[in-house]
Amino acid sequence: MALQVFTAVTGAGWESELVGALDRDAHGVTVVRRCVDVAELLAAAATGTGQAALLSAELRRLDGEAVSRLHAAGVAVVGLVEPGDELAVQRLRQLGVAQVLPADADPEVIAAALREAVAGVPDAGRDVADPRAALPAPAEPEPALARPGGRGRVVAVWGPTGAPGRTTVAVGLADEAARLDVATLLVDADVYGGVVAQVLGLLDESPGLAGAARLAGTGMLDAAALTRLAWAVRPGLRVLTGLARADRWPELRPSAVGTVLEEARRLADLTVVDCAFNVEDDEELSFDTAAPRRNGATLAALEQADTVLCVTGADPVALQRCVRALDQLREALPDVEPVLVVNQLRRGPVPGDPREEVAAALDRFTGRRPRSFLPADRRATDAALATGRTLAEVAPGSPLRAELRALAADLAGVRAPAAGRRRLRDRRAG
Ligand SMILES: Nc1ncnc2c1ncn2[C@@H]1O[C@H](COP(=O)(O)OP(=O)(O)O)[C@@H](O)[C@H]1O
Ligand SMILES: [Mg+2]
Structure with a gap:
């Protein structure tokens, strides 16, 4: 059965084209709802009709709490950023979005990321979100004030x-x-x-x-x-x-x-x-x-x-x-x-x-x-x-x-x- 996906990627020029391609082609993904904002996305997630959400970093009012609530509702999250926007990648990771892709990625690749995210989604209803998921990528440069070498x-x-x-x-x-x-x-x-x-x-x-x-x-x-x-x-x-x-x-x-x-x-x-x-x-x-x-x-x-x-x-x-x-x-x-x-x-x-x-x-x-x-x-x-x-x-x-x-x-x-x-x-x- 096709993966049921919510999208919330408004505000970007590539949105409708991408979502259309995802939905249309044989990627094993069905877009069940296109949401215009975080509130609508959370409401959709609460209905239990989707297993994953595809959202863009620019989405207004997107915060760690929203991502936690999506996970708590059993909805896996994949983030999209403008190609090359490393800050947006880091920000989404810190909010707890483990899978982040550039918006110009192939629909096939995005569909695969959605499937992968669903396979790794935390159990519904567990809000003690794995904090490790919120870790910035290890290869990220250390901030200026960070202690040199390793973890405290x-x-x-x-x-x-x-x-x-x-x-x-x-x-x-x-x-x-x-x-x-x-x-x-x-x-x-x-x-x-x-x-x-x-x-x-x-x-x-x-x-x-x-x-x-x-x-x-x-x-x-x-x-x-x-x-x-x-x-x-x-x-x-x-x-x-x-x-x-x-x-x-x-x-x-x-x-x-x-x-x-x-x-x-x-x-x-x-x-x-x-x-x-x-x-x-x-x-x-x-x-x-x-x-x-x-x-x-x-x-x-x-x-x-x-x-x-x-x-x-x-x-x-x-x-x-x-x-x-x-x-x-x-x-x-x-x-x-x-x-x-x-x-x-x-x-x-x-x-x-x-x-x-x-x-x-x-x-x-x-x-x-x-x-x-x-x-x-x-x-x-x-x-x-x-x-x-x-x-x-x-x-x-x-x-x-x-x-x-x-x-x-x-x-x-x-x-x-x-x-x-x-x-x-x-x-x-x-
Ligand atoms: N080893 C100790 N000897 C004497 N008084 C102590 C000792 N440890 C704690 N207290 C006192 O017991 C009270 C409660 O301690 P506190 O550290 O605030 O407990 P908690 O944080 O577990 O509520 C405080 O008045 C504190 O000064
Ligand atoms: Mg105390």
């Missing part, structure tokens, strides 16, 4: 509800990595309201992550733009602040957050993402597959990260929450292997040696041993909160800081200072 690592700091200390760990790791001469970007991606700016004493008037996501959605995000949107706290530490108001979560579109993190890899050796706890798939809460999903940004960050830390508290209630959260994570993202970080470890809430008891309980219920134990140190964290500074500044000799520094070195793949290294070795031996 992304570490997502996640954990159950109940304030186990995700933000404390994310801020501490980013600060310590930067102090170890690792170019670091801290991203506040908590869709339930960001507090990183406040914790670091930054005046949060910057558009931050939402601004970066907006640019990514229009295909305009590059390393220079990301640099402008991030606070330079110190030379080696940049911060992309989060949502100042929790009700602005729809600004953090999952596919756009994926693109921002991809760009972050070019800017920083290490990107640390402070994530929200909730990984419930909103899709199951709503039958409207095109509706914005609050937890989509969290899922996109966890899916994209090289390492996902699960930060848990060390008392029985926190451990119980951790076990449940890991179950939910496995359901939502079966391929993610989280690394356990026990925070707020102290004597009292569990009998006996807290470290051994907590490790044994987590092993029993999750089959995992913690990578790191961070002691409770209210005096140090309070001093940091009271002054909007980091642990390295207000409690440089604290054991909490030393453990964060060792973990930061481990994650960034650099040598830890002597004290931290000894601790790490002991832990591995033990």
Whole structure:
């Protein structure tokens, strides 16, 4: 059966000729609808009568969200650009259009690209669009501000509800990595309201992550733009602040957050993402597959990260929450292997040696041993909160800081200072 295709290639002289040729000749393609704009294309896609869309880069209001919605409706997308317009090619790729051809390509070639795109289309209804699809082509020249050579690592700091200390760990790791001469970007991606700016004493008037996501959605995000949107706290530490108001979560579109993190890899050796706890798939809460999903940004960050830390508290209630959260994570993202970080470890809430008891309980219920134990140190964290500074500044000799520094070195793949290294070795031996 012929492939059912929507077209939205208005505004170009070659449109009607091309579409006519595609339709007329025996290319195995039937144009079921010629759409004049993005709105009509999305409406057509929602009817389920087509498997692919052919659209031109000039289409007004075409953004990453529209491409995500087409994919969510099970419609594969092929883009057409004016021959030689490399910027348009790059822009379409950033919006998530994997197949882009010059408009003067042979109709046979375009038909083949449509078939190929349909074969590779993501499952309908999955909005956590594969961020890799939004990657600019690897052969593209590096932007001027990009770090030379290779890709930075992304570490997502996640954990159950109940304030186990995700933000404390994310801020501490980013600060310590930067102090170890690792170019670091801290991203506040908590869709339930960001507090990183406040914790670091930054005046949060910057558009931050939402601004970066907006640019990514229009295909305009590059390393220079990301640099402008991030606070330079110190030379080696940049911060992309989060949502100042929790009700602005729809600004953090999952596919756009994926693109921002991809760009972050070019800017920083290490990107640390402070994530929200909730990984419930909103899709199951709503039958409207095109509706914005609050937890989509969290899922996109966890899916994209090289390492996902699960930060848990060390008392029985926190451990119980951790076990449940890991179950939910496995359901939502079966391929993610989280690394356990026990925070707020102290004597009292569990009998006996807290470290051994907590490790044994987590092993029993999750089959995992913690990578790191961070002691409770209210005096140090309070001093940091009271002054909007980091642990390295207000409690440089604290054991909490030393453990964060060792973990930061481990994650960034650099040598830890002597004290931290000894601790790490002991832990591995033990
Ligand atoms: N290791 C620790 N020792 C003492 N207090 C901590 C520790 N980790 C976090 N806290 C405190 O616990 C509270 C919640 O931490 P936060 O990092 O904001 O959690 P989350 O981001 O998971 O909601 C904050 O007041 C923080 O200072
Ligand atoms: Mg937090």
